[in-house]
Amino acid sequence: MDRLDELESKSIYIIREAYAQCRKLALLWSIGKDSSTLLWLARKAFLGQLPFPVLHIDTGRKFRAMIEFRDARAREFGLRLIVARNDEALAGAEPGKPLAGGGKLDCCTALKTQALQQAIARHGLKALLLGIRRDEHGIRAKERYFSPRDENFQWNYKNQPPELWDQYRSRSEEGSHMRIHPLLHWSELDIWRYVRRENIPTVPLYFARNGKRYRSIGCECCCAPIDSAADTLDAVIRELETTTTSERAGRAQDKENAYTMQKLRALGYM
Secondary structure (H helix, E strand, O other), X not given: OOHHHHHHHHHHHHHHHHHHHOOOEEEEOOOOHHHHHHHHHHHHHOOOOOOOOEEEEOOXXXXXXXXXXXXXXXXXXXXXXXXXXXXXXXXXXXXXXXXXXXXXXXXXXXHHHHHHHHHHHHHOOOEEEOOOOOOOOHHHHHOOOEEEEOOOOOOOOOOOOOOOOOOOOOOOOOOOEEEEOOOOXXXXXXXXXXXXXXXXXOOHHHOOEOOEEOOOOOEHHHEOOEEOOOOOHHHHHHHHOOOOOOOOOOEHHHHHOOOHHHHHHHHOOO
16 A cells, blocks of 8 residues: 555544444534545545534634535535534624634634534534644644543543554543544645545635635635645645645634644634
């Protein structure tokens, strides 16, 4: 097997193990390249038909192209799509802008973390599959493939179970909640090379238009494009092979505070 085959095989094993241990499972789909790759792998793991739903947290601030892509792929793949929003936090908020009265941490907590917690409780979910990678952000390097949360969905990053020789603690304790991360061992370049090999559909925002493209996407008000002429998959891969710029350099919550992402994840964020 080549590198992509090995990455794929390990991820599919983790996805199947997660479902074997917990049937009250959902795949968290942010619509970005990583979670779309995870969705592709999950469909492969179950011969094209997912036995669990796909959950999208809609902050009301996503790019229109992302929502159009989500709805088209959900129809194409026959997904059981759950769309969750924190309607109470969104009530009276100015459309397309961060929530007033707080910083990015408060906005993300209300529109992402709380919306996710509400969806978990509403649908009785005991575990979530997420498409995060260790190389994407320093705090994510502390994660495990099977990462337990407490009854309040909070993450104790100082007390994570060891995962030696591919041995995982895949069963959660009573009252806890499990996050499963089948893409931890992938890199950004691995994702794009796999997208090219598998011809995985991706949001067009990742490809340059008028000298700009998005390298990381989320809420439109918190993402900035980078200067780029990479308008094809091959061009994106060539660009990443030589760049020294951080993948999340255009994400506002990463710039605001060095510990913002750690605080968000400790509170239950993706």
